[in-house]
Amino acid sequence: MRIGIDVGGTNTDAVVMDGKTVVATTKTPTTENITDGIVTALSAVVTESGLDVENLDGVMIGTTHFTNAMVERRRLEQTACIRLGLPATVCLPPLVDWPDDIADALGRHTYLGHGGHEFDGREISAFDRNEIRDIVDSIQSKGINAIAISSVFSPVNAEFEEQTAETVLEVMPEANITLSSTIGRIGLLERENAAVMNACLRSLAVSTVSGFKKALTEMNITAPFFISQNDGTLMNADFAADYPVLTFASGPTNSMRGAAFLSDLKDAIVVDVGGTTTDVGVLQQGFPRVAATAVSIGGVRTNFRMPDTLSIGLGGGSIVGQDPMTIGPQSVGFQLTEKAQVFGGDVLTATDIAVAGGRVVVGDKTLVSDLEANLVENVNQKIQEMVSVAVDRMKTSAALVPAVIVGGGSILVQDHIEGTSNILKPENYSVANAIGAAIAQVGGETDRVFSLAEMSRDEALAQAKNEATERAVSAGANADTIEIVDVEEVPLAYLPGNATRIMVKAVGDLAGGI
Amino acid sequence: MKSKITIDDVNALGIGAGILGTGGGGDPYLEGIQLRRELEKHGSQTLLDPQMIDENVLAVVVGMIGAPTAGIEKLREGTEIIRAVRLLERHLGQKFGAIVIAEIGGANSMGPLVTGLQAGVPTVDGDGMGRAFPELQMCSFLLQGDVTVAPLAMADAGVATAVIPKTKTAVWSERLARNLATSMGATAGLACMVMTGKQVKEYCVPYTVSLACRLGERVIQARAKNEDVSDVIARSLGGKVQLRGKITDVFRRTTRGWAQGNLTVESFSDSSVRLEINFQNEFLIAKENGNVVATVPDMICIVVEETGEPIPTERLYYGARVAVIVVPGAAVLKTSDALQVVGPRAFGYDIEFSPLPGDLPASGEILHD
Known part of the structure; x- marks a missing residue:
């Protein structure tokens, strides 16, 4: 038995799954402190399923908390970025192409120092510890604790990033440091962006993950606990506290995988209508279609592999304006059950329109009975139009494809969308995300240096793929479902013997479960 | 054709140049940021119609030379090309009146516009390849033999600069410049192929800056209309x-x-x-x-x-x-x-060239259905 939990901006959903069977589901509002909402959701599903928590094999949590913080520029810590590469890289300094509001939120504390490597491993310039000490003094005097460190060609040689971190820790032993070489691939600007985002989210991540733990402790759950990452695989919770950026886009991945599971479709458009946003993605052969080029998060360019989704500001909590007529992107979010009119509040939301139009029964319909029929009809039409435009943008051809509608706000969408062959709202559609978390896959990675003087490249690749596959299997993946999802090679020209760094990731379904 | 490049053209130019780059010439994204920043300062960069160019003006071909894999890590210092241009001017004792793009493909479409802005000199609407190629001797300017690669000047990200006054052949220039570029970290600024306006007019692949912009605009439009x-x-x-x-x-x-x-x-x-x-x-x-x-x-x-x-x-x-x-x-x-x-x-491939039908559009406009 497994529990999947999805902590969204509006709702916290939980499901209990026994193999392929959904045993219990619940949806509760996300709470400000996160823990309470999770405890409420857990209590509900544990009671409903009659589950003995001793028998739990694992708890999987998916969360959009960190993505939302980035997109909404909330609770981001002031962060310094130290880049080593002078005299190169000056004309494109750290944060160079970031939207102003987010760069301002982080404080624009950017520093360039000497160091970095050439493509062949030579030093661009010598590492200068005194220069770094001066930078650290400046950072410390500003009272900043979050620090991202990048260095030119650090995926080839990370020594300068590591030496910089040592120097920082001598002066600021409590500093929260992210090294770009630990999270990214070749491409300095994108890798550094990810490191900076990670650093500014670290303190939020630490408190969030401890909130998760607290909730599980309160429920006396001792089963292993994982957090889902953007490729649909799981990571250990402590690792997630150190690398919150790895959860980016895990929400869409989970909802798409959940939709594939619930609908039994391999190829479809997935429309996930939440409280604040609607995410449209594409399932191809049962997997979320991955974006091919750089993906931006909150306007910041990264080189993560992420599902290709289109997000629009439409959800159950979207605020409806009347003169002129507007829908979203502002949302009452997790305060839907206090602020929406059908719940006695004074804010007109998309949910109120759906209730007034007779599309769904929630709250008290009489509280919206005085809404003009004209308004209800116009807003409803606009909502359908927003969805069909988004679906159309994600389609790869004019051919009609099925659409799977999931998420708590699915009630907003009618039973027909332009450009689709048919609409499916599978059972348990509203908790697809939590189901996606519960059926998350396990991955195995290998990342090491091969000498091509001793073996051919094909042999090295085959060996790396085997290692990754074996690791995925020993982490619990069913060998028959394993797929190689990522292969990356970095030639290390500075080492003798034609050395190359090969990174491979293999992913498979949990054995014995799904 | 276009008469100038403004900040609104950078996105389209990057897409078009990226396509014409056939994989090379560097990622226009990075150089696009620098071009935008220069255009913010200066407003716009004038494009010279190669048919209307003053035949006596002294023109210089510029670009970045190296491996794009190095360029996305070792980002630009920002003055690599303009320092090479200034050095070559000092070497010749003459000033350049026009900047010429070596290759329209990739980031090398943008650097010469930045250089033009930094030098206060217009950039020619055309290039030496109509695409990107890996080696200097592959420029159309050299085919008649009256334009030579050397004298050439190069600059690294920092302080080092070098002039190669003379070489035996274009291939030798390529060889020497490549070794220098590799020593400079596989990314260096280059100024070379000094020629007259008349030679630019006769030898360039014309109107490729306009073509790249039009192509990029069409791609943006096609995405908006959800075309294939x-x-x-x-x-x-x-x-x-x-x-x-x-x-x-x-x-x-x-x-x-x-x-x-x-x-x-x-x-x-x-x-x-x-x-x-x-x-x-x-x-x-x-x-x-x-x-x-x-x-x-x-x-x-x-x-x-x-x-x-x-x-x-x-x-x-x-x-x-x-x-x-x-x-x-x-x-x-x-x-x-x-x-x-x-x-x-x-x-180095023992293969006969069997041409695809037609030629790259030569008017600065894309083909319409």
């Missing part, structure tokens, strides 16, 4: 979509200052159909199940299948869903003299 973007690109340039599929292997090395390697694309519709593509900074040869379907100087472009976003060689990755588009090269590159320098044999 890959197909739109192919038709706009008189080419065709050769294959749509997934990249199943990428092999690359940064050797002798180049990004070299090959990749395999497996067709979506029939996994037994595979394209194997060799590259040396740019895509050179495409073979479908062993049969040659396109070679230099015709163009092999790889774009994201759904969006038409060009993918440079340094950003190719396993699993990417792409369309491979083949496009006829510029007419000037396909004469028998030119083929000795830019044909498949010039790259």
